[in-house]
Amino acid sequence: MKYLYERVSYLRGLTDGLQISEDTKEGKLFMQIVDVLEEFADAVNELAEVHDELDEYVECIDEDLAEVEEEVFDDYYYDDYEDYDEGEEFVEVECPHCDHTVFVEEEVIEDNDADIICPNCHEPIYLEFEEEEDDDDEEDDEE
Numbered sequence: 001m002k003y004l005y006e007r008v009s010y011l012r013g014l015t016d017g018l019q020i021s022e023d024t025k026e027g028k029l030f031m032q033i034v035d036v037l038e039e040f041a042d043a044v045n046e047l048a049e050v051h052d053e054l055d056e057y058v059e060c061i062d063e064d065l066a067e068v069e070e071e072v073f074d075d076y077y078y079d080d081y082e083d084y085d086e087g088e089e090f091v092e093v094e095c096p097h098c099d100h101t102v103f104v105e106e107e108v109i110e111d112n113d114a115d116i117i118c119p120n121c122h123e124p125i126y127l128e129f130e131e132e133e134d135d136d137d138e139e140d141d142e143e
Contacts, residue, residue, distance in 0.1 A: 001048050004041035008034065097123040 012034050020027045090103040093116070100120035108116065109127060116125040 001041070001045040004044060005038075008038045008041050011037065093125060093127065095121060095123065095125055097121050097125075 015027075015030050015034060020030050022028055022031050089106045091106055091109055093102045093104050094100070095102055095118040098118060098121040100118055102116070102118055102120075102125065104116055116127070117123070118125055
């Protein structure tokens with residue numbers, strides 16, 4: 001922000017060099033304009049300093065938060081991915097009670113006796129694949 005002070009000083013020097021008198025209306029106007037510009041330069045400089053302080057503070061908070069996230073969630077995520085078998089396939093199912101999306105392993109869906117419970121509302125999710133199979137059988141019979 002040093003350049004703002006330099007520019008205001010240059011304008012003040014111009015008014016002095018032109019021997020503009022503060023006794024005239026124009027002289028008062030020019031001097032007031034230069035004074036206001038100097039106040040603007042001061043205000044911008046203060047804002048820049050505050051911005052720099054806030055930037056440093058946010059960086060510190062971000063670093064602290066990253067450490068906390070690593071400490072809290074590192075084991076959680078590691079455990080989730082450790083149990084994941086790349087060969088497993090998941091099917092996206094929407095809970096009819098709360099409209100929450102649930103990912104269910106295909107093996108669980110193929111096992112008709114397995115209960116699927118929504119982790120959000122804890123209500124059972126009943127899948128109706130039998131109707132589709134019946135519709136396919138009817139189409140085969142019609143041919």
